[in-house]
Amino acid sequence: MRAFLRRNPRILVGGSLVTFLVAMAVFAPWIAPYDPTLVDPQIALEPPGGAHLFGTDDLGRDVLSRVIWGARISLSVGVIAVGIGFTIGVGLGLAAGYLGGAFDLIAMRAIDALLAFPALILAISITAALGPQIQNAMIAIGVVAIPLYTRLTRGQVLSVRERDYVTAARTVGARPLRIVLRHIFPNVTNALVVQATLSIAFAILAEASLSFLGLGAQPPTPTWGGDVNYSQRWLSNLMWWMSVGPGLAIFLAVFAFNFLGDALRDALDPRLRRAA
Amino acid sequence: MGTYILRRLVLMIPVAFLVTVIVFTLVRLTPGDPVLTYAGEERDPATLDELRREYGLDQPLPVQYVSWITHALRGDLGRSLRTRQPVTEAIVERLPATLQLGLTALAISVTIGVLVGTLSALHRNSPLDLLATGFTLAGVSLPNFFLGLILILVFSLAWRFLPPGGYTALTSDPLDNLEHLILPAITLATASLAVNMRQVRSSLLEVLSQEYMRTARAKGLRERVLVVRHAMKNALIPVVTIVGLQVGAIIEGAVITEQIFFWPGVGKLVVDSIAGRDYPVVQGVVMLSAFSFMLATLVVDVLYGVLDPRISYSRKSS
Numbered sequence: 001m002r003a004f005l006r007r008n009p010r011i012l013v014g015g016s017l018v019t020f021l022v023a024m025a026v027f028a029p030w031i032a033p034y035d036p037t038l039v040d041p042q043i044a045l046e047p048p049g050g051a052h053l054f055g056t057d058d059l060g061r062d063v064l065s066r067v068i069w070g071a072r073i074s075l076s077v078g079v080i081a082v083g084i085g086f087t088i089g090v091g092l093g094l095a096a097g098y099l100g101g102a103f104d105l106i107a108m109r110a111i112d113a114l115l116a117f118p119a120l121i122l123a124i125s126i127t128a129a130l131g132p133q134i135q136n137a138m139i140a141i142g143v144v145a146i147p148l149y150t151r152l153t154r155g156q157v158l159s160v161r162e163r164d165y166v167t168a169a170r171t172v173g174a175r176p177l178r179i180v181l182r183h184i185f186p187n188v189t190n191a192l193v194v195q196a197t198l199s200i201a202f203a204i205l206a207e208a209s210l211s212f213l214g215l216g217a218q219p220p221t222p223t224w225g226g227d228v229n230y231s232q233r234w235l236s237n238l239m240w241w242m243s244v245g246p247g248l249a250i251f252l253a254v255f256a257f258n259f260l261g262d263a264l265r266d267a268l269d270p271r272l273r274r275a276a
Numbered sequence: 277m278g279t280y281i282l283r284r285l286v287l288m289i290p291v292a293f294l295v296t297v298i299v300f301t302l303v304r305l306t307p308g309d310p311v312l313t314y315a316g317e318e319r320d321p322a323t324l325d326e327l328r329r330e331y332g333l334d335q336p337l338p339v340q341y342v343s344w345i346t347h348a349l350r351g352d353l354g355r356s357l358r359t360r361q362p363v364t365e366a367i368v369e370r371l372p373a374t375l376q377l378g379l380t381a382l383a384i385s386v387t388i389g390v391l392v393g394t395l396s397a398l399h400r401n402s403p404l405d406l407l408a409t410g411f412t413l414a415g416v417s418l419p420n421f422f423l424g425l426i427l428i429l430v431f432s433l434a435w436r437f438l439p440p441g442g443y444t445a446l447t448s449d450p451l452d453n454l455e456h457l458i459l460p461a462i463t464l465a466t467a468s469l470a471v472n473m474r475q476v477r478s479s480l481l482e483v484l485s486q487e488y489m490r491t492a493r494a495k496g497l498r499e500r501v502l503v504v505r506h507a508m509k510n511a512l513i514p515v516v517t518i519v520g521l522q523v524g525a526i527i528e529g530a531v532i533t534e535q536i537f538f539w540p541g542v543g544k545l546v547v548d549s550i551a552g553r554d555y556p557v558v559q560g561v562v563m564l565s566a567f568s569f570m571l572a573t574l575v576v577d578v579l580y581g582v583l584d585p586r587i588s589y590s591r592k593s594s
Contacts, residue, residue: 117562232536
């Protein structure tokens with residue numbers, strides 16, 4: 001493990017950034033200096049510095065505390081949405097690839113239909129249809145992620161299905177489910193880990209966009225995208241800090257997962273390696 | 277080639293059908309009664325029922341779908357619940373603004389992407405290459421609404437040399453139109469620029485390492501001929517794919533950028549319509565975005581075969 005990390009220092013950098021963000025989300029109640037929803041008009045619109053490192057918003061809420069708590073929403077949406085897409089997508093891909101036939105045909109047309117929508121438009125439409133709530137944003141982003149996993153998994157299943165060791169397993173009487181889980185699935189895991197990491201970056205960006213449009217978690221819940229949207233009205237007074245704190249947080253989180261995903265791809269998945 | 281295109285088109289039919297079913301179902305799932313939105317202050321049950329009948333909302337869902345799809349095929353996407361304007365008209369009116377913004381952004385991202393990506397690959401690990409690589413990493417991670425707001429803050433509010441938003445038609449005042457176009461176009465271009473630059477750089481590096489490049493160099497070709505004639509021609513094929521898909525996704529990109537800059541295009545229309553529960557308009561724009569994306573995918577696949585003679589579509593391939 002240590003040697004692996006020494007050969008791939010980028011994984012260490014990306015991994016540290018991700019760990020930092022996760023720690024921020026998990027320990028938010030202990031590290032946030034103030035209650036993120038505490039309104040105090042006495043200290044409204046204070047610029048960064050002193051007692052409020054990132055300043056305060058128009059209701060006197062501490063921007064830093066809101067950014068720290070916002071990590072909870074962003075990361076949990078990221079992880080749960082990808083979890084949804086991953087579970088359904090991989091399951092569907094394994095089934096379609098292994099069973100083939102009519103099931104494969106129908107499943108893949110459904111996947112094509114999902115892929116026909118631009119990702120953000122689909123996520124917006126689903127969230128709008130189900131109602132602007134955090135759970136619905138998770139479902140919407142999860143659905144958008146399904147096709148990636150299905151295609152990746154199915155392709156891999158097709159390429160190993162006829163290998164000798166799978167035939168051998170079948171000959172000795174292994175049941176289909178066992179063959180799929182024990183003999184086929186392990187071939188895909190590296191590619192899936194890479195894809196899942198990159199999808200979390202996408203999911204965080206998508207959640208931020210949905211919240212920015214008012215379709216994510218509703219106020220006063222602190223969300224990065226929602227806070228950027230809320231505070232943009234103060235930009236015309238050159239009060240930038242309310243937008244910059246959460247905006248940079250989104251950037252950092254998306255960057256961290258993208259960076260880690262790229263590093264993992266180069267290390268784990270030589271087939272996908274780009275000339276670099 | 278003809279057979280290939282035909283087969284792709286036939287395969288597109290079930291997918292297109294599913295797309296329309298998804299769009300139809302999604303909009304029907306929306307909580308809240310659309311009739312109430314339209315009726316405004318009116319709460320008389322008889323009047324509301326009449327409105328429901330008028331819009332066909334009292335019919336069973338499959339009947340509503342068939343009626344909706346047959347009208348849609350004739351270009352009739354219904355009327356906006358808020359303004360009563362025909363949806364097709366509302367979209368067509370706003371399409372020029374979206375296309376202008378989207379195509380300008382794409383022109384910026386392709387030009388700079390190819391230029392810097394090429395230089396970056398030819399001068400690996402030079403300061404320019406490191407800067408470009410850093411930019412590609414940051415560019416894809418920067419949310420465009422945040423970038424847009426920062427640009428407004430710096431260039432419109434602090435330095436005051438560009439308007440913070442709004443739109444003038446190109447035909448009425450070209451100079452004013454351009455002034456309003458700059459910031460949203462940069463905002464929209466950034467993410468795709470990062471993707472394009474990275475793609476140009478990596479596929480050029482790959483081509484440069486090929487055997488036939490060594491052969492060409494051994495023949496004594498000048499470096500410029502080598503790069504432009506031999507390397508670029510091959511390296512740009514994957515770039516064409518990506519750019520093609522970016523053209524298909526113009527409406528998607530416009531959604532948030534138009535919102536920030538008050539750019540009156542299709543993207544702003546759909547966001548406003550979602551807030552106003554204006555089903556028919558949302559349906560129309562989502563359909564349009566899906567179909568233009570599907571069309572772009574098809575065109576890209578066909579172009580790929582034209583550009584790369586190694587790819588043959590005569591064999592059965594999926």
